[in-house]
Amino acid sequence: MSTETLRNACVRTDGEIELVANRMRRDIIEMLEAAGSGHPGGSLSAADIMATLYYSGVLAWDPADPCSPERDRFVLSKGHVAPALYAVLAQMGYLPHEELTTLRKLGSRLQGHPDSNLCPGVEVGTGSLGQGLSIAAGMAMGLALDAKASGEELRRVFALTGDGELQEGQNWEALMFAAHRKLSNLVVLVDNNNLQIDGHVTDVCSIDPLDEKLRAFGWHVITCDGHDVAAIRAALAEAVACTASPAAIIFKTIKGKGVSFMEDQASWHGNAPSAEQAAQALAEIDAVGAQLAAAAKEA
Numbered sequence: 001m002s003t004e005t006l007r008n009a010c011v012r013t014d015g016e017i018e019l020v021a022n023r024m025r026r027d028i029i030e031m032l033e034a035a036g037s038g039h040p041g042g043s044l045s046a047a048d049i050m051a052t053l054y055y056s057g058v059l060a061w062d063p064a065d066p067c068s069p070e071r072d073r074f075v076l077s078k079g080h081v082a083p084a085l086y087a088v089l090a091q092m093g094y095l096p097h098e099e100l101t102t103l104r105k106l107g108s109r110l111q112g113h114p115d116s117n118l119c120p121g122v123e124v125g126t127g128s129l130g131q132g133l134s135i136a137a138g139m140a141m142g143l144a145l146d147a148k149a150s151g152e153e154l155r156r157v158f159a160l161t162g163d164g165e166l167q168e169g170q171n172w173e174a175l176m177f178a179a180h181r182k183l184s185n186l187v188v189l190v191d192n193n194n195l196q197i198d199g200h201v202t203d204v205c206s207i208d209p210l211d212e213k214l215r216a217f218g219w220h221v222i223t224c225d226g227h228d229v230a231a232i233r234a235a236l237a238e239a240v241a242c243t244a245s246p247a248a249i250i251f252k253t254i255k256g257k258g259v260s261f262m263e264d265q266a267s268w269h270g271n272a273p274s275a276e277q278a279a280q281a282l283a284e285i286d287a288v289g290a291q292l293a294a295a296a297k298e299a
Contacts, residue, residue, distance in 0.1 A: 003070045003153040006060035010092075014229045015296045021051035021229070022289040024087035025258045026282060027100050031083050031110075033278035034101040038112065041255040041268040042162060043084040045193040045226070049251055050088050052232040053158060053189070058240050060155065066094050066120040072155050073123050073139050077132020078162040078191065079113040080270070085122070086110050094121040130168030133159050133188060137178045140186035140246075156240065160189045164196030167205050172217070178246045179218030186246040187239045188219075191226065193255035197269045210250055219248045226251030258285055 001009070012020070024047045032038040053059050053074070062068040076085050083103060089095045095110075102108035109118040113127030123139075126132045136159035147154040165171065178186050190210070194201050201207060214221045220242040224235040232251070239247035255269070256262030259281040273281055 001062065001068075001070060003060045003072070003155055006062055006068065006070055007057050007072075010055060010061065010063060011057040012055040014233065015292065015299055017051050017055050017229045017233075018048075018292050019289065019296065020055060020088075020091055021047045022258075022285060022292055023091065024051060024084060025285045026289070027087040027090065027097075028083045029259070029273060029278050029281045029285065031086065031100050031103040032272040033275060035104040035272060037104055037270075037272050038083055039080045039270045040083075040259070040262060040273065041195065041265070041270075042078060042081040042191065042193065043087075044257045044259060044262065045253040045255045046078075046081055046084045046160060046191050047087070047257070048227050048229060049160065049189055049191065049232060049253070050084055051091075052229050053236065054088055054092060056233045056236055058156075058236045059158060061092065063093050070153075070155070073136070073143075073157045075123055075132045075136040075139070075157065075159040076114055076126055077136070077159050078129065078165055079126030079132070082110070082112060082114045085114055086119070089119070089121040092121065095119070129162070129165045130170045133161055133171045134174040136188070137174045137181075137183060137186060140178065140183040141181055144181075144183060144185055154185050156185045156187065158187045158189060160191060162196070163190060163192045163194060163201050163207060163210070164204070166190065166207050166210070167201075175214065175217045175219065182244065183246045184243045187236070188246070188248040190248060190250045191253055192250050193253040195255040195264065195266050195269065197266065199266050214248050214250075218245055220245050222247065222249045224249055224251050226253035227257055258288065260284060
């Protein structure tokens with residue numbers, strides 16, 4: 001199949017994507033409770049972004065072949081939120097659902113940070129923050145050169161970063177490089193939840209005004225509610241329509257989204273829930289899921 005065919009093969013409605021994100025949040029909590037360690041806050045804040053990316057039609061992926069040469073690439077630069085990536089890979093069929101609770105277990109394919117040598121659908125091992133954007137820029141340049149030489153369709157690269165991660169200088173070298181090379185097939189997704197392990201990003205080392213800084217570096221910049229699927233879909237469509245420069249989408253999100261006692265709490269950056277806390281979290285997630293399912297039936 002062509003790249004464009006793959007982009008249209010797994011498109012879902014906004015309501016269906018909302019249900020995917022809800023199931024991802026349930027899987028994230030169950031994985032982390034079983035593992036006894038991990039990072040719930042950023043995984044939960046990124047769920048709507050990742051579900052929409054994979055099911056909106058902007059990302060080319062083959063449900064039967066995670067290594068298809070026609071695929072687009074996704075780089076999870078903030079590798080500690082691997083539970084969110086594993087959850088969406090299970091939704092796609094790249095992983096059996098029952099494998100998710102092996103997260104961080106000895107011998108598991110599902111390491112605490114994603115390992116491209118072990119897990120299907122993982123493009124590159126990440127976790128050393130600040131490096132994923134550089135890797136994504138290199139991928140985008142390579143794909144652009146391939147498309148120019150072969151005349152084939154231009155494949156895209158999407159990289160998910162965190163706002164705390166953008167405090168690291170290597171990112172800004174990559175941003176400068178990508179703009180200089182006019183890598184229009186590169187889209188950076190910023191999970192702007194304003195929390196990092198030590199507290200609020202605006203208190204620890206503010207990166208604001210991020211939108212103005214990215215524009216000054218030569219990027220097309222979009223701001224968006226990172227928990228509104230329709231808005232995320234529209235932002236992604238605008239980003240991939242930009243042909244003059246790379247694009248960045250700044251998603252305003254809430255760390256720990258979907259679990260009341262985790263929302264906007266730095267203490268849930270890297271702590272797994274207990275059995276009792278997981279039960280409460282799952283009850284809240286399931287209540288939202290029931291509402292979404294009911295709305296889908298009425299639609």
